[in-house]
Amino acid sequence: MLSNREAKLQGLREAALRLRRNIWRALHAAGSGHMGGSLSAADLLAALYFHHLAIRPDQPDWPARDRFVLSKGHANAALAAVLAQSGFFDESLLDDFYGFESLLGMHPDIKAPGVEMSTGGLGHGLAVGIGMALGAQLQGRDFRTLVMLGDGELQEGSNWEAAMAAAHMGLANLTAIVDFNKIQQSGPVKAVLGLDPLADKWRAFGWEVREIDGHDIGAIVDAFDALPYAPDKPSLLIAHTVKGKGAGFAEDSHLWHVNAVTDEVYRNALDELGDAQ
Amino acid sequence: MSTVDDDPVAAPDWVGRAANQSRLAFGLAVTELAARDSSVVAVSADTLDLIGLRDLSDRFPERLIEVGIAEQNAMGIASGLATTGLRPFVCGYAPFITARSLEQLRNDVAYANQRVVIGAAASGISLGVAGGTHHALEDLALMRALPNMTVVVPADAHQAWHATLATEHLDGPVYIRLGGRVEEPAVTPVVASIRIGQADVLRDGSDVTVIACGALVAPALEAAADLSAQGIDARVVNMHTLKPLDRDPILAAAAETGGIVTAEEHHLTGGLGGAVAELLAREHPSRMRMVGMPDEFAVVGPTDRVRDRYGMSGRGIRAAVLDLLGRSEPLA
Numbered sequence: 001m002l003s004n005r006e007a008k009l010q011g012l013r014e015a016a017l018r019l020r021r022n023i024w025r026a027l028h029a030a031g032s033g034h035m036g037g038s039l040s041a042a043d044l045l046a047a048l049y050f051h052h053l054a055i056r057p058d059q060p061d062w063p064a065r066d067r068f069v070l071s072k073g074h075a076n077a078a079l080a081a082v083l084a085q086s087g088f089f090d091e092s093l094l095d096d097f098y099g100f101e102s103l104l105g106m107h108p109d110i111k112a113p114g115v116e117m118s119t120g121g122l123g124h125g126l127a128v129g130i131g132m133a134l135g136a137q138l139q140g141r142d143f144r145t146l147v148m149l150g151d152g153e154l155q156e157g158s159n160w161e162a163a164m165a166a167a168h169m170g171l172a173n174l175t176a177i178v179d180f181n182k183i184q185q186s187g188p189v190k191a192v193l194g195l196d197p198l199a200d201k202w203r204a205f206g207w208e209v210r211e212i213d214g215h216d217i218g219a220i221v222d223a224f225d226a227l228p229y230a231p232d233k234p235s236l237l238i239a240h241t242v243k244g245k246g247a248g249f250a251e252d253s254h255l256w257h258v259n260a261v262t263d264e265v266y267r268n269a270l271d272e273l274g275d276a277q
Numbered sequence: 278m279s280t281v282d283d284d285p286v287a288a289p290d291w292v293g294r295a296a297n298q299s300r301l302a303f304g305l306a307v308t309e310l311a312a313r314d315s316s317v318v319a320v321s322a323d324t325l326d327l328i329g330l331r332d333l334s335d336r337f338p339e340r341l342i343e344v345g346i347a348e349q350n351a352m353g354i355a356s357g358l359a360t361t362g363l364r365p366f367v368c369g370y371a372p373f374i375t376a377r378s379l380e381q382l383r384n385d386v387a388y389a390n391q392r393v394v395i396g397a398a399a400s401g402i403s404l405g406v407a408g409g410t411h412h413a414l415e416d417l418a419l420m421r422a423l424p425n426m427t428v429v430v431p432a433d434a435h436q437a438w439h440a441t442l443a444t445e446h447l448d449g450p451v452y453i454r455l456g457g458r459v460e461e462p463a464v465t466p467v468v469a470s471i472r473i474g475q476a477d478v479l480r481d482g483s484d485v486t487v488i489a490c491g492a493l494v495a496p497a498l499e500a501a502a503d504l505s506a507q508g509i510d511a512r513v514v515n516m517h518t519l520k521p522l523d524r525d526p527i528l529a530a531a532a533e534t535g536g537i538v539t540a541e542e543h544h545l546t547g548g549l550g551g552a553v554a555e556l557l558a559r560e561h562p563s564r565m566r567m568v569g570m571p572d573e574f575a576v577v578g579p580t581d582r583v584r585d586r587y588g589m590s591g592r593g594i595r596a597a598v599l600d601l602l603g604r605s606e607p608l609a
């Protein structure tokens with residue numbers, strides 16, 4: 001028999017698998033989209049929404065909810081899919097991804113249930129997260145704020161203004177997660193504008209840093225359970241991921257940062273996930 | 278009739294402390310709101326004294342959020358604060374808090390429609406000697422182009438105080454344009470309140486209408502007085518809210534007077550003149566002249582001289598009115 005922990009992790013793996021199918025479902029409905037950065041974030045998002053975050057999908061504005069901001073807004077297929085799967089709205093809404101007057105476009109819109117901030121312009125989410133974390137602190141509220149950043153996104157200077165401020169303010173209720181998939185739109189991050197040494201940069205800015213394999217559900221759960229990493233500093237989780245994870249044809253390639261999703265691509269993607277239903 | 282204005286003893290405390298500077302009146306009003314409402318917070322980009330927030334910082338230190346010289350961060354943080362139910366007032370230099378943080382303003386504040394009030398000090402060429410980097414002559418065009426945004430240009434410190442207090446009743450983002458480190462002539466009474474979105478007719482007249490905002494309201498009144506001596510009866514409207522634009526007094530002026538002159542300390546593109554022209558082109562095509570900054574960067578110099586060089590003065594407004602009416606300048 002599985003231990004409680006193993007059963008829990010197995011459940012999260014299944015949720016992540018279903019999430020990947022839902023990501024493809026949304027992207028196929030749209031005809032194209034950002035599969036690479038959606039799939040790299042899928043395990044992290046599954047663990048966030050089905051294990052870590054205090055949320056009430058039937059009450060999206062519940063004041064005590066934890067806040068999650070997807071700063072790398074182009075991965076909205078993943079956010080929309082995980083919100084649907086959590087019950088913020090019906091999964092059938094994913095078939096309206098990119099639709100006319102849809103709540104679900106390429107980038108998150110605060111009007112959609114469960115979306116905490118309209119994002120898409122890169123380098124915005126961390127500052128907004130600071131405001132949320134400060135808002136909790138000033139009002140004596142317990143909710144936590146988590147912001148997911150892309151690696152390419154870290155080239156935007158505004159992130160470093162925010163990194164400096166969050167540490168200066170000692171915001172232990174703020175966590176940033178870097179989906180470090182090493183690829184951006186036009187090629188490897190290293191080639192475009194390298195980030196190394198990434199962990200040291202954040203440490204130098206005053207953050208407490210951990211690094212994990214962002215596809216190891218057990219490691220992800222442990223990393224979230226261990227938050228905050230220091231009593232008086234913001235926490236940074238660097239999750240080493242694979243762009244396009246779960247679709248071999250798309251893995252580790254900037255060509256699948258954003259691409260068309262034909263019927264054939266969709267079929268291949270579902271086949272790889274082991275269930276075409 | 279005796280009013281509070283005539284009696285310095287009876288004037289409220291803020292009047293003396295604002296010292297006829299709209300930027301200080303804004304900070305004092307934010308402090309007043311903070312005393313009334315524990316959800317009011319101020320976000321400063323190293324602009325504590327620029328905008329009169331020292332007192333708030335002393336009395337409610339936890340509600341003064343200093344982010345340093347980082348306007349993008351200030352704006353994003355303000356948006357995040359607003360999502361939690363707080364009422365942030367972001368304070369900065371007009372040229373930087375608009376242009377430097379424009380994407381945060383557009384996405385995090387306007388697009389996400391958060392209740393954030395922006396106090397923008399040192400607008401126009403109030404920092405004349407500082408040069409083009411520190412002049413803000415495009416801020417109104419930038420702010421007016423953003424959906425959900427309310428844009429207010431107080432005519433003096435009194436109006437800045439009342440406008441800031443009035444944001445208590447507004448939803449969504451508000452931009453309040455403020456002056457620099459110089460005294461601004463008082464053109465509105467201490468006790469007057471402001472109805473945001475409803476312009477004030479400061480002087481009635483039937484020959485022509487001058488629609489002015491901010492620092493050019495006082496010169497508009499001065500021009501009207503001069504014109505009166507020449508037998509020209511000018512109406513003067515203080516258009517303190519650029520957005521939403523108060524249509525009725527503009528359409529009435531177009532129908533009832535011989536033409537419209539707009540006057541603003543801003544580029545002729547996209548500000549008050551543009552807003553009035555857009556309305557009139559659609560609804561009541563009218564003869565107009567626009568007083569404001571031409572399509573160039575202003576020279577360095579003392580504010581009054583630089584304003585006057587480009588016609589942004591009583592003299593310049595009077596000349597625009599005479600030109601509109603086909604009258605020549607009187608012999609000197």
Ligand SMILES: [Mg+2]
Binds near residue numbers: 180184
């Ligand atoms: Mg990437």
